Amino acid sequence: MAIKSKRYQEARLEASTNLELYWWVFMRVSGVVLVFLLIGHMWMNAVLVDLNSIDYDYVAKRLSQTTWKVYDWLILALALLHGGNGLRYVLDDWVRDPAKRFWTKVVIYSLLAFLFFLGSLSLFNYDYGVN
Amino acid sequence: MYRGSEGQWAFYLHRISGIGILVFLVLHVLNIASAMWGPEVSNAFMKFYHQPVFQLGLLVLIAGVLYHGFNGLRIILMDFTTWGVRYQRQLWYGVWVLFVVFYLPFLVKIGGGILGGSHGD
Numbered sequence: 001m002a003i004k005s006k007r008y009q010e011a012r013l014e015a016s017t018n019l020e021l022y023w024w025v026f027m028r029v030s031g032v033v034l035v036f037l038l039i040g041h042m043w044m045n046a047v048l049v050d051l052n053s054i055d056y057d058y059v060a061k062r063l064s065q066t067t068w069k070v071y072d073w074l075i076l077a078l079a080l081l082h083g084g085n086g087l088r089y090v091l092d093d094w095v096r097d098p099a100k101r102f103w104t105k106v107v108i109y110s111l112l113a114f115l116f117f118l119g120s121l122s123l124f125n126y127d128y129g130v131n
Numbered sequence: 132m133y134r135g136s137e138g139q140w141a142f143y144l145h146r147i148s149g150i151g152i153l154v155f156l157v158l159h160v161l162n163i164a165s166a167m168w169g170p171e172v173s174n175a176f177m178k179f180y181h182q183p184v185f186q187l188g189l190l191v192l193i194a195g196v197l198y199h200g201f202n203g204l205r206i207i208l209m210d211f212t213t214w215g216v217r218y219q220r221q222l223w224y225g226v227w228v229l230f231v232v233f234y235l236p237f238l239v240k241i242g243g244g245i246l247g248g249s250h251g252d
Contacts, residue, residue: 035200
């Protein structure tokens with residue numbers, strides 16, 4: 001079960017498995033990193049430019065630069081793991097029926113895995129023809 | 132435990148914003164990945180998402196990201212300091228101060244675009 005403790009020492013005691021404790025730590029570490037990555041991401045694409053001017057050319061140019069490939073892929077990977085695990089906590093709270101909970105998780109994890117695959121392809125396995 | 136005060140609101144808003152951000156992430160990745168199918172497909176999606184209603188949605192999303200992020204930092208302070216839990220309410224007000232400071236530029240830029248009738252084309 002998800003850890004509810006508000007203190008690291010208590011979380012260690014409450015953790016049912018080591019894996020659950022690792023997830024608890026991961027949520028905090030990835031969270032801090034994501035705060036900075038996302039504020040930068042939103043600032044660059046919504047404040048520094050008019051977001052209505054964003055089109056294929058803008059995306060193709062950005063996704064062709066190594067800096068943004070790495071930057072965006074970090075967001076993609078961390079956000080999907082952070083969001084997927086967060087949703088797992090929510091489902092454990094809200095979906096009481098074990099069978100329903102299991103299948104909801106199967107569908108959602110599959111969707112998130114597909115998104116990770118699709119996002120990674122668009123970052124690393126497609127040539128937008130921009131130099 | 133929380134008796135419906137600030138801590139409870141902090142928790143519910145954290146949850147709702149988290150779920151909202153994940154839903155957006157799904158749409159956002161699909162939208163950006165459509166660039167692999169070329170300009171026609173990609174620009175059709177872009178044009179669709181440049182409608183004012185989605186710009187409004189983006190303003191809500193950015194609010195969600197900023198709140199979730201700053202409240203997350205508050206949670207971390209509560210987890211790893213000896214004083215964090217004692218001052219959780221004051222920290223929550225601090226979250227809102229940071230929120231306002233960071234949200235204003237987005238509100239002005241995107242809100243101004245909506246009011247100014249900016250649709251990209």
